[in-house]
Amino acid sequence: MPQVSFTDADGGVRVIEATPGDSVMETAVRNGVPGIVAECGGSLSCATCHVFVAADDLPDLPEMDEMEDEMLYGTAVDREENSRLSCQLPVTEHTDLHVTTPATQV
Template sequence: MSTVVFTDASGVERTATAQAGDSIMQTAKRNGIPGITAECGGSLSCATCHVYVDERSQDAFEPMEELEDEMLWGTSEDREDNSRLSCQLPADAAETLYITTPATQV
């Protein structure tokens, strides 16, 4: 089991325990974490699960693939160097992961 610490745009932290094989998006949805809409349910077609990966967790994930990179140009909040789609991030990539959700997804 791994732990994901979600920080929202106002600085409020919420901690969730991830199930084996889940993505960050699935962990957020399963635990009622606000800030991740995930309209497409994780099929990499909407960019409403945009998150910012904290520098403490940057090395835990594989580099993004081309389609994720393209989808990130369609987010409602500005794309940053640490932007990722949470449906593409395995929640068990490290014992503890630190993720920030944007102020809005739609």
């Protein structure tokens, strides 16, 4: 079963079984993961689902498009090389993803 491991800014880890076809953001919201606000509900217009993806997992993700890249410049915590918006990360049958949420989203 696909899973996403969410590490919060304080180091706490929560592993969630995910549903293929959902996004990482939808998985977080559905399971009450702290640190994912998702104000826009996944419409790529708020950047409040910012996560830092584990370096080993980055090659397995789809390429970042121009709109996501632009939105990452508006995050509450500065973006890093491994920053992504979790609404743009699809869950597949083979997902085993590790992300860290920033200290704040707003």
